[in-house]
Amino acid sequence: NAGVMQNPRHLVRRRGQEARLRCSPMKGHSHVYWYRQLPEEGLKFMVYLQKENIIDESGMPKERFSAEFPKEGPSILRIQQVVRGDSAAYFCASSPRRAPGDNEQFFGPGTRLTVL
Amino acid sequence: SQQGEEDPQALSIQEGENATMNCSYKTSINNLQWYRQNSGRGLVHLILIRSNEREKHSGRLRVTLDTSKKSSSLLITASRAADTASYFCATSTGTASKLTFGTGTRLQVTL
Numbered sequence: 001n002a003g004v005m006q007n008p009r010h011l012v013r014r015r016g017q018e019a020r021l022r023c024s025p026m027k028g029h030s031h032v033y034w035y036r037q038l039p040e041e042g043l044k045f046m047v048y049l050q051k052e053n054i055i056d057e058s059g060m061p062k063e064r065f066s067a068e069f070p071k072e073g074p075s076i077l078r079i080q081q082v083v084r085g086d087s088a089a090y091f092c093a094s095s096p097r098r099a100p101g102d103n104e105q106f107f108g109p110g111t112r113l114t115v116l
Numbered sequence: 117s118q119q120g121e122e123d124p125q126a127l128s129i130q131e132g133e134n135a136t137m138n139c140s141y142k143t144s145i146n147n148l149q150w151y152r153q154n155s156g157r158g159l160v161h162l163i164l165i166r167s168n169e170r171e172k173h174s175g176r177l178r179v180t181l182d183t184s185k186k187s188s189s190l191l192i193t194a195s196r197a198a199d200t201a202s203y204f205c206a207t208s209t210g211t212a213s214k215l216t217f218g219t220g221t222r223l224q225v226t227l
Contacts, residue, residue: 035217041219042218056214109158
């Protein structure tokens, strides 16, 4: 049973380019979460998705960032017109259900985005 | 302070000693989870404790939860060099499924 998979593991972009980060949840998991981690800091929630639905995007910047989790295929976090401040590690997590009392999340290895 | 704040920020101990990390939070929670992150790597889930539980064990790990004080502690017994990592607590609150992470405790275990 493969864990959460993310690709690419490292991504370098120049300012103004687009970054696309992919996340495949664990088998049987239909809930996906994206978090961002700046150097020496904890993870900050960005967005929570189920298949074809954005459930909570309260942590997403209002501009340039978008996320989707289509019926088929991985979840995508898309950052348009990247700036140096977007440089961070982006982690995806998945869980099998949403019940608040039992939402153990399993994390992928992360994508480290560097904006030059 | 943030929801989920760990103390101490950094801890250095010798192999074989016990390591205790604390986490404080501000609002009522559904559960509290502890994660480990090795340098430059992803997070590994260690243990989840629900709001109606007071203590939980898993191998060399012991987690306590005191909802009256809004705090939790993670004890690692008989530490090993391989335990060197950052440890984060994360809380789940209300109907939200997102986790709110603390700033982490960096544990260094030396031989």
